[in-house]
Amino acid sequence: MARVDVLMPQMGESIAEGTLSKWLKKIGDPVKRDEPLFEISTDKVDAEIPAPAAGVLAEINVQEGQTVPVQTLVAILETDASAAVPAPAKPALPKAAAEAPQAAPPPPSPAQPAPAVRPSGRPADGDGGVQTAEQRLRTKSTPLVRKIAAEHSVDISRIPGSGYAGRVTKQDILGYIERAPAAAPATPYSRLPALGAIEHPAVEPWPGDRVEPWSKIRKITADHMVMSRRVSAHVASFFEVDFTRVAQLRGKAKQSYAERGVNLTFLAFIAKACAENLRKHPVVNAAVSADSTIYRADVNIGIAVALDWGLIVPVIKHADELSLIGIARAINDLGERARTKKLSPDDIQRGTFTITNPGGFGPFAGIPIINQPQVAILGVGAIEKRPKVVTAADGTDSIAIRTIGMLTMSYDHRVVDGADADKFLADVKQLLQEFPEGAV
Amino acid sequence: MAEVTFLEALRQGLWEEMERDERVFILGEDVGLYGGAFKVTDGFSKRFGASRVIDTPISEAAIVGAAAGAAHMGLRPVAEMQFIDFISCAYDMLTNYVATARYRAGLSTPLVVRGPCGGYVRGGPFHSQNPEAAFLHTPGLKIVYPATARDAKGLIKASIRDEDPVLYLEHKWLYRRIKEQLPEGEEILTPIGQARIAREGKHLSIISYGATLWKSLEAAEQLEKADGVSVEVLDLRTLLPMDDAAIVATVKKTNKVLIVHEDTRTGGIAGEIAARINERAFEWLDGPIMRVTAHDVPLPYAPTLEDFVLPQTEDIVKAARWLAAY
Numbered sequence: 218m219a220r221v222d223v224l225m226p227q228m229g230e231s232i233a234e235g236t237l238s239k240w241l242k243k244i245g246d247p248v249k250r251d252e253p254l255f256e257i258s259t260d261k262v263d264a265e266i267p268a269p270a271a272g273v274l275a276e277i278n279v280q281e282g283q284t285v286p287v288q289t290l291v292a293i294l295e296t297d298a299s300a301a302v303p304a305p306a307k308p309a310l311p312k313a314a315a316e317a318p319q320a321a322p323p324p325p326s327p328a329q330p331a332p333a334v335r336p337s338g339r340p341a342d343g344d345g346g347v348q349t350a351e352q353r354l355r356t357k358s359t360p361l362v363r364k365i366a367a368e369h370s371v372d373i374s375r376i377p378g379s380g381y382a383g384r385v386t387k388q389d390i391l392g393y394i395e396r397a398p399a400a401a402p403a404t405p406y407s408r409l410p411a412l413g414a415i416e417h418p419a420v421e422p423w424p425g426d427r428v429e430p431w432s433k434i435r436k437i438t439a440d441h442m443v444m445s446r447r448v449s450a451h452v453a454s455f456f457e458v459d460f461t462r463v464a465q466l467r468g469k470a471k472q473s474y475a476e477r478g479v480n481l482t483f484l485a486f487i488a489k490a491c492a493e494n495l496r497k498h499p500v501v502n503a504a505v506s507a508d509s510t511i512y513r514a515d516v517n518i519g520i521a522v523a524l525d526w527g528l529i530v531p532v533i534k535h536a537d538e539l540s541l542i543g544i545a546r547a548i549n550d551l552g553e554r555a556r557t558k559k560l561s562p563d564d565i566q567r568g569t570f571t572i573t574n575p576g577g578f579g580p581f582a583g584i585p586i587i588n589q590p591q592v593a594i595l596g597v598g599a600i601e602k603r604p605k606v607v608t609a610a611d612g613t614d615s616i617a618i619r620t621i622g623m624l625t626m627s628y629d630h631r632v633v634d635g636a637d638a639d640k641f642l643a644d645v646k647q648l649l650q651e652f653p654e655g656a657v
Numbered sequence: 658m659a660e661v662t663f664l665e666a667l668r669q670g671l672w673e674e675m676e677r678d679e680r681v682f683i684l685g686e687d688v689g690l691y692g693g694a695f696k697v698t699d700g701f702s703k704r705f706g707a708s709r710v711i712d713t714p715i716s717e718a719a720i721v722g723a724a725a726g727a728a729h730m731g732l733r734p735v736a737e738m739q740f741i742d743f744i745s746c747a748y749d750m751l752t753n754y755v756a757t758a759r760y761r762a763g764l765s766t767p768l769v770v771r772g773p774c775g776g777y778v779r780g781g782p783f784h785s786q787n788p789e790a791a792f793l794h795t796p797g798l799k800i801v802y803p804a805t806a807r808d809a810k811g812l813i814k815a816s817i818r819d820e821d822p823v824l825y826l827e828h829k830w831l832y833r834r835i836k837e838q839l840p841e842g843e844e845i846l847t848p849i850g851q852a853r854i855a856r857e858g859k860h861l862s863i864i865s866y867g868a869t870l871w872k873s874l875e876a877a878e879q880l881e882k883a884d885g886v887s888v889e890v891l892d893l894r895t896l897l898p899m900d901d902a903a904i905v906a907t908v909k910k911t912n913k914v915l916i917v918h919e920d921t922r923t924g925g926i927a928g929e930i931a932a933r934i935n936e937r938a939f940e941w942l943d944g945p946i947m948r949v950t951a952h953d954v955p956l957p958y959a960p961t962l963e964d965f966v967l968p969q970t971e972d973i974v975k976a977a978r979w980l981a982a983y
Binding site: 359360361362363364380381384386387 | 912939940941942943944982983
């Protein structure tokens with residue numbers, strides 16, 4: 218009788234936990250290998266998790282709506298069909314309790330004279346979404362337990378508590394962490410410095426206002442933006458680029474690209490120009506780790522995609538090895554899959570540089586926030602026809618109508634100096650203005 | 658090695674210091690010819706003479722005042738309070754005069770005031786008190802409170818050698834109950850200001866001193882056997898200056914603290930210890946800091962009432978059990 222553990226997968230380098238949004242199978246259901254077992258939503262991706270083996274779903278340890286650290290045991294598959302009797306429901310972490318190093322303390326007897334503080338006596342708040350006294354005890358735990366929880370990024374309310382009124386004791390949380398070792402620090406996703414929780418101050422709504430609690434993606438975006446501004450020494454450079462030549466090349470090739478199922482955009486040219494130059498300017502294709510700089514071996518360009526429900530940054534892997542049509546196709550494909558929620562967790566990982574393109578909405582230029590732990594992000598302004606002074610070969614100046622757009626790059630001045638950034642941008646600009654026809 | 662009682666160990670310490678240093682002398686009520694109410698100084702008068710073992714009038718203020726003057730002049734007086742309850746008569750001399758002498762006048766006052774304290778002996782309100790809290794609040798004094806025979810000897814010797822005034826509290830319930838093998842011929846000195854782990858444990862810590870240290874150890878034994886709860890017991894030994902490092906270390910180890918003392922609750926030093934833990938080790942607490950103390954009443958004469966008022970082993974077990982399950 219073989220049993221296979223199903224764990225909460227690691228979905229990205231900065232992802233510590235996942236929310237099980239939906240079970241697609243019930244206890245006792247037979248599942249095929251790779252058949253979707255449950256859905257999760259993590260930082261920015263909703264994904265179906267396939268069964269790691271064929272068998273029968275024997276045990277469910279994480280309920281819908283629960284958020285658990287990665288590597289937490291989510292379910293157990295019984296791979297021997299003859300033993301396909303559903304297991305009785307078990308408490309979420311039975312082993313942790315059984316393996317506790319000493320006999321559990323006896324439950325408090327209600328007849329005991331309670332010294333000063335008796336935690337159970339407080340009346341529960343009324344309904345209306347307010348926590349009950351018991352819920353509050355579960356989360357408002359002792360200083361030590363909160364300290365351990367913060368150090369290990371553990372949500373206390375997910376831990377079964379054996380103290381009074383379900384309070385999570387030191388033994389409970391240590392057992393829980395031991396059971397889910399990936400939740401401990403020093404795992405890859407915790408590479409970002411621990412900065413303490415990001416707090417967003419509360420504001421009193423006025424009568425008639427609508428208060429909408431954040432979705433998971435909004436919350437993650439909000440925290441990440443504040444964290445990035447706090448971590449990186451943001452500074453920006455602006456370059457005006459003449460896109461006239463790119464516009465001409467695009468006009469010529471658009472039809473033939475469309476016939477091959479690819480929409481050729483200005484963004485594809487810009488991404489291509491960046492991809493060509495990032496390897497020449499490794500400090501822009503880097504990450505900061507504590508007191509050192511990580512120069513990335515790969516050139517993976519993230520492309521920010523605005524969705525109705527938030528922002529997501531799928532990544533073009535090995536962008537420097539792709540032709541213009543390869544990059545254009547990748548941008549089309551990732552954008553489409555982002556809009557239809559078909560991105561896989563891998564699609565949003567391992568970016569080394571990011572481009573955000575709000576130009577379609579018409580801004581002259583913008584100053585983007587760096588996508589941590591990267592060190593630079595390029596913003597693209599509106600590309601439109603503007604009067605421009607041009608100098609002819611004989612030295613005479615005239616005003617011409619040219620296709621012009623602003624490129625803005627925010628970069629982390631901890632490791633990228635102004636000269637580095639501007640040399641990179643100058644090379645990008647030059648390549649765009651002199652884009653080789655043969656490369657289209 | 659010879660087995661000695663707490664009282665005999667104290668007596669040995671006094672004797673050795675009298676032999677070692679002729680500046681050391683004893684004064685108090687009935688300490689000479691009679692040998693002291695509890696016979697701590699029995700035989701001292703014969704060995705050291707009436708000029709070094711001085712019988713005084715019944716005036717605690719005069720005893721401490723005379724001792725202070727002698728200390729200023731270079732002697733090492735050990736003043737006995739026949740019962741420590743009557744130290745209140747010398748409160749002014751100790752707090753206003755002795756404790757401030759170094760600060761006010763640069764005067765060194767190396768004196769020891771010692772005497773029998775504590776209850777559990779049916780002594781009633783005048784012969785059972787624990788006055789440590791009143792003096793803990795006085796900068797300039799040191800307070801030691803041994804629980805073992807070894808420390809009774811080691812701390813009286815260290816107190817006599819200290820350059821500052823030391824209040825030495827000896828629990829009369831321990832006098833003849835506590836026995837210990839002590840090496841002969843080896844000098845025993847217990848440094849002032851250092852607590853001692855009386856029992857190692859990992860689930861919760863009891864901080865205590867004096868007679869309740871032994872009751873805490875009994876409770877720890879019961880909890881280990883009955884509940885499998887491993888209790889650490891810290892013997893403070895010195896109350897002032899308090900060994901913060903030892904207190905913080907045990908809090909960090911077990912994360913739960915029960916403070917046990919025989920003195921009454923309100924304004925007792927358990928409150929001071931709890932405040933220090935809050936300041937220094939708040940994030941290491943896995944439960945509220947709890948106290949087991951005497952009730953806030955004068956100690957009754959009636960045996961049943963005395964048993965009720967003073968902390969008993971079963972009270973400690975109950976509180977520790979509650980805290981362990983928190």
